[in-house]
Amino acid sequence: MLPILGTRHVRSGENEEPKKLTRRQLLIRAAVASSALTFAGALVKFASYLKTPPGPGRTVLTAREEEILTAVLLAMFPGAHGMPRADVDAIVPKIDDHLAHSDPDARLLTRTVLHVIEEQAIVFQGGRFTNLDPAKQAEVIREWELTSVYVKKLAFRSLKLLCGMMYAEQPEARAAMGWYLGCAPSHLQHLGKASVGV
Amino acid sequence: MAKDAKSLNGTRRIKADVVIVGAGAGGGAAAAELAQRGLSVVMLEEGHRYRPREFPASYGWAINHLYAERGTRIVEGESYYPLPGGRGVGGSTLINSAICYRAPDAILDAWADAGLEGLAPERLAPIYDLVEATIGVTEMHPLQARANNLFIKRGSDALGLGGGFVHRNAPGCVGCGICYLGCPSGGKGSVDRNFIPLAEEHGTEVCADCKVARILVRDGRAVGVEARVVDQETSEEVGRLTVDADAVVLAAGTVGTPMLLLEQGLANRSDQVGRNLAIHPAVGTYGMVDDAINSWDGVPQAYAIPLEKGVLLQTYNAPPEVFFTTQPWSGADGMRKMRMLKNIAMCGGLVSDGSNGRVQLGRHGKAKVTYALSTRDRHRLIRALRGIVRVLYAAGATEVYPGIGDGVDWAKTESDALAPLTPDVEEREMNVYASHPMGTCRMGVDAARSVVAPSGETHDVPGLWIADASLMPSSLGVNPQMTVMSMAIHVARNLAAA
Ligand SMILES: Cc1cc2nc3c(=O)[nH]c(=O)nc-3n(C[C@H](O)[C@H](O)[C@H](O)COP(=O)(O)OP(=O)(O)OC[C@H]3O[C@@H](n4cnc5c(N)ncnc54)[C@H](O)[C@@H]3O)c2cc1C
Numbered sequence: 001m002l003p004i005l006g007t008r009h010v011r012s013g014e015n016e017e018p019k020k021l022t023r024r025q026l027l028i029r030a031a032v033a034s035s036a037l038t039f040a041g042a043l044v045k046f047a048s049y050l051k052t053p054p055g056p057g058r059t060v061l062t063a064r065e066e067e068i069l070t071a072v073l074l075a076m077f078p079g080a081h082g083m084p085r086a087d088v089d090a091i092v093p094k095i096d097d098h099l100a101h102s103d104p105d106a107r108l109l110t111r112t113v114l115h116v117i118e119e120q121a122i123v124f125q126g127g128r129f130t131n132l133d134p135a136k137q138a139e140v141i142r143e144w145e146l147t148s149v150y151v152k153k154l155a156f157r158s159l160k161l162l163c164g165m166m167y168a169e170q171p172e173a174r175a176a177m178g179w180y181l182g183c184a185p186s187h188l189q190h191l192g193k194a195s196v197g198v
Numbered sequence: 199m200a201k202d203a204k205s206l207n208g209t210r211r212i213k214a215d216v217v218i219v220g221a222g223a224g225g226g227a228a229a230a231e232l233a234q235r236g237l238s239v240v241m242l243e244e245g246h247r248y249r250p251r252e253f254p255a256s257y258g259w260a261i262n263h264l265y266a267e268r269g270t271r272i273v274e275g276e277s278y279y280p281l282p283g284g285r286g287v288g289g290s291t292l293i294n295s296a297i298c299y300r301a302p303d304a305i306l307d308a309w310a311d312a313g314l315e316g317l318a319p320e321r322l323a324p325i326y327d328l329v330e331a332t333i334g335v336t337e338m339h340p341l342q343a344r345a346n347n348l349f350i351k352r353g354s355d356a357l358g359l360g361g362g363f364v365h366r367n368a369p370g371c372v373g374c375g376i377c378y379l380g381c382p383s384g385g386k387g388s389v390d391r392n393f394i395p396l397a398e399e400h401g402t403e404v405c406a407d408c409k410v411a412r413i414l415v416r417d418g419r420a421v422g423v424e425a426r427v428v429d430q431e432t433s434e435e436v437g438r439l440t441v442d443a444d445a446v447v448l449a450a451g452t453v454g455t456p457m458l459l460l461e462q463g464l465a466n467r468s469d470q471v472g473r474n475l476a477i478h479p480a481v482g483t484y485g486m487v488d489d490a491i492n493s494w495d496g497v498p499q500a501y502a503i504p505l506e507k508g509v510l511l512q513t514y515n516a517p518p519e520v521f522f523t524t525q526p527w528s529g530a531d532g533m534r535k536m537r538m539l540k541n542i543a544m545c546g547g548l549v550s551d552g553s554n555g556r557v558q559l560g561r562h563g564k565a566k567v568t569y570a571l572s573t574r575d576r577h578r579l580i581r582a583l584r585g586i587v588r589v590l591y592a593a594g595a596t597e598v599y600p601g602i603g604d605g606v607d608w609a610k611t612e613s614d615a616l617a618p619l620t621p622d623v624e625e626r627e628m629n630v631y632a633s634h635p636m637g638t639c640r641m642g643v644d645a646a647r648s649v650v651a652p653s654g655e656t657h658d659v660p661g662l663w664i665a666d667a668s669l670m671p672s673s674l675g676v677n678p679q680m681t682v683m684s685m686a687i688h689v690a691r692n693l694a695a696a
């Protein structure tokens with residue numbers, strides 16, 4: 001079972017006295033609870049996506065999921081300060097291919113996180129993630145990055161690793177970060193052609 | 199001659215004196231020893247066989263091709279840690295950092311006192327000599343180390359912590375900095391470059407792309423294995439291979455070996471299969487430096503600091519993708535920070551742990567790996583982080599991420615960085631990493647408390663031997679590959695003599 005709340009655990013012997021909740025603590029708990037409810041709501045809705053066939057040219061992702069993933073990638077890596085924006089045309093098929101070869105749990109996790117990002121934005125930003133303007137999308141991503149809900153943080157990190165993995169292999173992104181192979185900077189040419197998927 | 203899915207399609211049956219399951223550190227060393235002693239050996243490996251030039255220096259490629267379960271293997275406990283393992287001819291040595299240690303005498307003495315006299319320091323020393331000579335262990339030259347390692351050395355020297363360059367089995371290392379993606383120069387002495395070719399010179403047949411699905415047992419004795427031949431590009435089964443053998447050696451690693459036994463309920467009268475897992479839990483953190491460090495340039499892990507008993511600090515470099523996953527870097531501000539990656543120094547610390555984990559059968563044929571971090575080990579991890587913070591500041595870092603918290607604001611002073619690192623930091627607040635799994639089929643004298651006898655043969659199934667990291671009776675406290683290879687050779691000698 002995934003533990004849902006990322007609150008500090010109380011070890012035996014510590015703070016065993018029940019305490020009254022302050023107003024702030026109550027508000028935090030209400031927020032966490034509503035976030036969990038939205039999560040659950042999105043999951044129920046998600047069940048309908050399980051039956052949707054993959055989008056054109058894709059093995060796993062539906063057209064809708066591709067749209068959400070594209071928006072997430074651009075919010076994570078919008079291109080700024082000399083760094084390129086995410087090359088979504090190249091990255092989305094690679095992520096789809098990666099998921100195609102992953103186990104069913106990993107596939108389900110990634111797809112679920114995409115739907116929850118999309119739907120949860122209705123509660124906190126007043127619209128689906130894909131309909132928000134870039135500034136609001138950036139806020140949503142930031143909220144996911146900094147969440148104190150442990151399971152949410154982990155789920156987001158797994159999506160971010162997947163997206164970051166593909167982004168970091170864009171030769172222009174590596175060049176902008178100054179990354180090179182210690183033994184052979186000329187390998188940067190070769191990296192552009194490296195197949196990321198299977 | 200090496201074989202793979204291209205040459206092994208269809209249904210085949212072959213015969214050998216010994217079949218070895220898994221071509222990693224233990225399997226490779228055992229194969230060379232057995233073959234040199236005149237036994238006919240077939241080695242089956244789930245992953246593919248690559249040449250160094252085929253490694254494209256790509257994280258995405260590596261996790262899909264060189265990592266067990268495509269890099270998704272985790273340890274579940276109060277929190278979740280990544281548990282990387284290698285896959286392919288070479289096993290985890292394909293992706294390891296080539297750090298070489300002998301096990302501390304105190305550990306080997308404790309094992310010998312528990313009845314494993316064959317593993318006593320003086321008995322294992324000549325085997326370690328052989329391993330070092332075969333895999334090319336040398337002292338690290340500081341020129342290979344480059345800026346990140348030298349920066350951490352500066353901090354260690356300033357604090358008088360007695361750190362030093364590690365020994366490595368990378369005689370041809372040119373400092374590409376990406377050992378965990380497969381060594382593209384071929385300079386690392388992973389076992390596909392030494393023990394396995396040596397075994398092949400003596401007649402061993404290596405079959406890649408062959409995932410062993412079943413151990414064959416007749417009249418209570420192991421008599422061979424059945425494998426599925428899988429095309430690595432399509433993940434499709436293209437054949438079946440059966441190997442009949444007088445002895446079966448499991449070397450599928452700390453997770454793979456107990457999985458094979460658990461799936462068939464073999465060698466488990468003690469109910470110890472899968473138990474006693476140690477992982478060397480590790481943490482790492484970062485410091486900002488004015489000058490470019492280019493942590494990716496040079497050997498990733500070249501310098502070590504014995505901080506205290508049971509806590510060993512070691513440098514490392516995280517690839518950009520892993521780095522920004524642990525930091526809240528996205529959006530325009532995240533892009534600004536990514537430009538500063540070249541100014542970030544990195545160091546980690548591993549802990550000699552209690553054996554508190556377990557490998558069990560999970561869903562979809564995967565392992566379910568659980569682990570309970572003890573309070574003692576959690577405190578050691580916190581002290582590791584505190585040590586790293588001190589080293590980073592002593593070396594000249596201007597800001598440090600203490601390794602816990604959301605990572606938005608890095609600490610500007612040493613006292614600010616140390617302040618949150620108190621003994622009550624929770625496991626979930628740290629980014630723990632399971633660095634070296636060991637011990638799920640431990641060796642021991644008592645058949646009720648261990649899986650494998652001191653010889654290396656399982657207590658319960660004659661003809662079934664184990665020669666990998668799952669044998670370890672306890673956590674080592676240092677990087678284990680040389681001990682895995684040495685124990686495998688010890689087991690192979692007993693098997694050859696049996
Ligand atoms: C990222 C990383 C860095 C490390 N760095 C260091 C280091 O610097 N120094 C050090 O001393 N140690 C290091 N280690 C640890 C060290 O590499 C391992 O302890 C050692 O390789 C374990 O050897 P093994 O034989 O038990 O398993 P492995 O080397 O992992 O080999 C097991 C093999 O069995 C195969 N297999 C599994 N199941 C099956 C099956 N059913 N059929 C066929 N084949 C199967 C796997 O594909 C794998 O190739 C590192 C490990 C990792 C993952």
Ligand code: SF4
Binds near residue numbers: 368382
């Ligand atoms: S640093 Fe580079 S050359 Fe050296 S062993 Fe690692 S991958 Fe090979």
